[in-house]
Amino acid sequence: MVEVRNRRWTGLAEHHREQLRLLLVDALALAAAGTASRDAQRVLAGLRAVGGGEVAVPWTDLRLSAPTAVVATSTLIHAWDFDDTHDEAVVHTASVVVPTVLAAAATAGADGARVADGLVTGVHLLSRLARMTGPRPGVIRTAGLGSLAAAASAATVWGLPDNQVEHAMALSLGAALAPGTRQAVVDGSVAKRIQPGLAAQFGITAAAMAAQGVEGPKGWLSGEFGLTPGSGARWDDLFSGEFEGSWVALKPYPACRYTHAALAAAEDLRDRHPHWADIEQVRVHVPKGSAYELVSRPYEDRGAPLVDAQFSIPWQLAALWVTGRYDLSTLHGGDLDNPDIAAAAARVTVEQDLPASAVMTGARVEVRTTSGSHTTEAPMPGAEGTSWETLTRKVESCLRVAAHDDPARATVELRQLAEHLPELDAPGLVAALRRCAPTTSDRNERR
Known part of the structure; x- marks a missing residue:
């Protein structure tokens, strides 16, 4: 046989x-x-x-x-x-x-x-x-x-x-x-x-x-x-x-996979501009399509904060800057109820203006700081193996x-x-x- x-x-x-x-x-x-x-x-x-x-x-x-x-x-x-x-x-x-x-x-x-x-x-x-x-x-x-x-x-x-x-x-x-x-x-x-x-x-x-x-x-x-x-x-x-x-x-992140490239790009920018007080606005660019639409909405706590946070690019990037991290301890600790993160998420906007993709793909993140604008792009992290x-x-x-x-x-x-x-x-x-x-x-x- x-x-x-x-x-x-x-x-x-x-x-x-x-x-x-x-x-x-x-x-x-x-x-x-x-x-x-x-x-x-x-x-x-x-x-x-x-x-x-x-x-x-x-x-x-x-x-x-x-x-x-x-x-x-x-x-x-x-x-x-x-x-x-x-x-x-x-x-x-x-x-x-x-x-x-x-x-x-x-x-x-x-x-x-x-x-x-x-x-x-x-x-x-x-x-x-x-x-x-x-x-x-x-x-x-x-x-x-x-x-x-x-x-x-x-x-x-x-x-x-x-x-x-x-x-x-x-x-x-x-x-x-x-x-x-x-x-x-x-x-x-x-x-x-x-x-x-x-x-x-x-x-x-x-x-x-x-x-x-x-x-x-x-x-x-x-x-x-x-x-x-x-x-x-x-x-x-x-x-x-x-x-x-x-x-x-x-x-690499405890979140919907569609948010990962934005998180990776944001981590790079956060390392160079770590102080949220210096950040005036964060703009995230992701592909068009219904899959990315779910993670691109303005953050809203609808009674299930864990799921809402894990499917929200604005909340995740806000947590990254406000607390200095986005990892499992972010979700398991008290950060889900942190009002500073929810407030900061309002300054993170997501635009679906990249070409639609049939697969999970990269993202671009821009930050406007008190000293100017800065941009970085990231591919989907972890795709090359672990x-x-x-x-x-x-x-x-x-x-x-x-x-x-x-x-x-x-x-x-x-x-x-x-x-x-x-x-x-x-x-x-x-x-x-x-x-x-x-x-x-x-x-x-x-x-």
């Missing part, structure tokens, strides 16, 4: 494996930081109320059924909107794939090699499907296509043959491309943080049915009402070409937010897990996860 491309860890180039190692460490660290989110805590309380199970949720004492554990872990990873983004497909892969492969492994006693294959499959498929479908009105593609990627990831971890993997995806069609997912962003609702997990919950459930011989519609991909109607796309086409993980970027040194700083910041007693040690342990993942047998995988992402009780015992 000819092995399908972009399905197996062993079939990837080493630099692609390294990207997935970075992604896994990033996701698990973000899950730790997610435990400090009040919104995530409420979600976990709701999930606990509907029943327990045998799948451990990282960094917590929760044990839930596999589908429910997927929602919990996904919410923790996505809680601060700090997780990865495929800049062309516009999807967060880890919040769908990582919770799914961990839960699938726990239900079947799978080893690290199977988990690694599930990571490869899920990251590639979610990104490829999102690029194939393109933007759709009202659709957040992470939530809109997450069920299919999760189904394929779980089925791969369970070692199902390709025809059953495809049936798992076909059964997930009922949760695909819902045109209301984007309303959460428009309204500034924390529901955005939950949607990837709910999609993945549907997907792992569909995969369990496919494993028992349940079949989905044959036209799920290119049929009249499939994902890409009339395209003629086939199963094999999904795995052709380059590994999609090549274009997955790890976020080093372990850069990721280490991010991981340690996440662990500090999670009140971890030794972030440096925990960061090393997470990296060791990622580096040795394909070599771990099933008991070794369980032990490594418990050591690297310990329960609350385990962490208390270590202190």
